[in-house]
Amino acid sequence: MKDTLVSMVVVVVVGCAIGLGYNAIRSGQKINIERNYFKVIVVDTDTTTLPDEPAKVPTDDDSEGGFQHPFIPVTVEEVMDIYESSAITGEAIFVDARDQAHFEEERIPGAYNISNYNVDEDFALVEEYLDGPEIIVVYCGGGKCEDSIFLATELVDRGIPMDKIRLFEGGMKAWLNENLDVEQGPANN
Amino acid sequence: MVERESGCGAGTGEQLSSSSPSLLCRLDQTHVPMLLARVALGGVFITQSLAKIAEPIHFLKVIREFQLLPENPPFFINMTAIGMPWVELICGILLVIGFRMRGAALLVLLMMVTFTTAVFLRALGEFNTLGIPFCDIEFDCGCGGGKPINICRKLLINSGLTIAALVATFSSSRFLTIESLFKKKS
Numbered sequence: 001m002k003d004t005l006v007s008m009v010v011v012v013v014v015g016c017a018i019g020l021g022y023n024a025i026r027s028g029q030k031i032n033i034e035r036n037y038f039k040v041i042v043v044d045t046d047t048t049t050l051p052d053e054p055a056k057v058p059t060d061d062d063s064e065g066g067f068q069h070p071f072i073p074v075t076v077e078e079v080m081d082i083y084e085s086s087a088i089t090g091e092a093i094f095v096d097a098r099d100q101a102h103f104e105e106e107r108i109p110g111a112y113n114i115s116n117y118n119v120d121e122d123f124a125l126v127e128e129y130l131d132g133p134e135i136i137v138v139y140c141g142g143g144k145c146e147d148s149i150f151l152a153t154e155l156v157d158r159g160i161p162m163d164k165i166r167l168f169e170g171g172m173k174a175w176l177n178e179n180l181d182v183e184q185g186p187a188n189n
Numbered sequence: 190m191v192e193r194e195s196g197c198g199a200g201t202g203e204q205l206s207s208s209s210p211s212l213l214c215r216l217d218q219t220h221v222p223m224l225l226a227r228v229a230l231g232g233v234f235i236t237q238s239l240a241k242i243a244e245p246i247h248f249l250k251v252i253r254e255f256q257l258l259p260e261n262p263p264f265f266i267n268m269t270a271i272g273m274p275w276v277e278l279i280c281g282i283l284l285v286i287g288f289r290m291r292g293a294a295l296l297v298l299l300m301m302v303t304f305t306t307a308v309f310l311r312a313l314g315e316f317n318t319l320g321i322p323f324c325d326i327e328f329d330c331g332c333g334g335g336k337p338i339n340i341c342r343k344l345l346i347n348s349g350l351t352i353a354a355l356v357a358t359f360s361s362s363r364f365l366t367i368e369s370l371f372k373k374k375s
Contacts, residue, residue, distance in 0.1 A: 003291075003292070004291045004292045004295060005292070006292070007289040007291070007292025007293065008292045008293075008295060008296050010289075010292075011276060011279050011280060011283070011289075011292060011293060011296055012272075012276055012296070014275075014279060015272055015273075015275035015276030015277075015278070015279050016268065016271070016272035016275070016276070018275045018279075019271040019272040019273075019274065019275040019276075020271060020272070022242070022275070023245070023271045029244065029245050029246050031245055031246070031249060031267050031270055031271055032267070033263075033264060033267045033268060033271065034263065034264070034267075035263060035267070036260060036261060036263040037249065037263070037267075038253055038260050099246065117246045117249075
């Protein structure tokens with residue numbers, strides 16, 4: 001019995017050690033052990049703080065607005081208006097919170113990619129484009145996807161005013177349902 | 190060829206008090222249950238762990254959806270996403286090659302019980318919320334290659350794997366194992 005327990009402990013310790021080592025040297029999909037990837041902002045009457053409690057996980061597969069967040073939500077119709085007017089005025093930009101593979105597969109034309117899980121590197125590439133526009137529309141896959149909320153929280157953490165951010169909860173799913181144009185391939189930035 | 194570390198009645202495990210071994214002992218002595226359990230568990234744990242190692246971010250999101258671990262401090266959930274796939278891989282390899290099998294099998298058994306309970310509780314939550322038949326529920330449990338999987342089917346598979354893990358934990362067969370080769374040489 002003692003041998004069995006020792007074997008179990010050794011397997012767990014060795015497994016975790018290899019995992020940490022591989023995570024440290026891998027080129028993509030690295031996990032920062034200290035970072036909370038699922039931060040959400042709760043709006044207090046006096047102050048806005050980062051909470052300890054986890055974000056609510058919705059169960060409605062097609063929910064638009066089923067998430068708890070403090071950002072200004074926009075529907076697909078509003079996003080279409082913003083998209084059309086921004087093509088002329090440049091007052092808005094779109095930020096895709098999904099990973100690079102999904103972003104390159106299809107995205108809202110002209111969108112920039114800041115993956116919630118690679119935010120340090122992606123934000124540095126896009127930061128210069130975020131200052132000018134009055135509106136930043138953040139979206140992800142839609143449905144149960146909450147990455148847009150987590151990314152919007154990260155953007156606020158990095159100094160982007162919360163009132164500039166619009167959260168397109170329907171995301172790519174809602175955009176595709178309207179048969180709207182998509183862009184494919186590597187990012188423009 | 191046949192090597193027994195502690196067969197039925199020869200040490201640990203089921204003790205024979207009479208001259209005829211029990212049905213379970215006789216079945217175990219054929220080595221078939223243990224071989225099947227090792228191949229099934231090893232195959233499943235190796236393939237699934239490789240998928241998790243390739244996509245740790247996806248696995249991290251799946252772990253969060255089960256809401257079993259706290260998000261603050263983030264160490265626990267992040268460490269689980271980093272370490273667990275490698276623990277699964279090592280367990281799978283140990284079972285296939287036949288080295289330190291009892292420890293590996295017991296770890297696999299613990300993981301199977303935890304996974305299956307987590308999947309069942311999450312499915313029950315969706316059943317209560319969505320109001321659809323239990324066996325119509327599908328979600329990505331981190332165990333179907335990143336695709337949604339039918340939960341009744343998953344629970345059935347997991348039950349089979351749990352039984353396999355029980356066999357691997359309590360069987361005394363050491364047929365076709367590295368341990369038996371070492372013992373023969375010494």
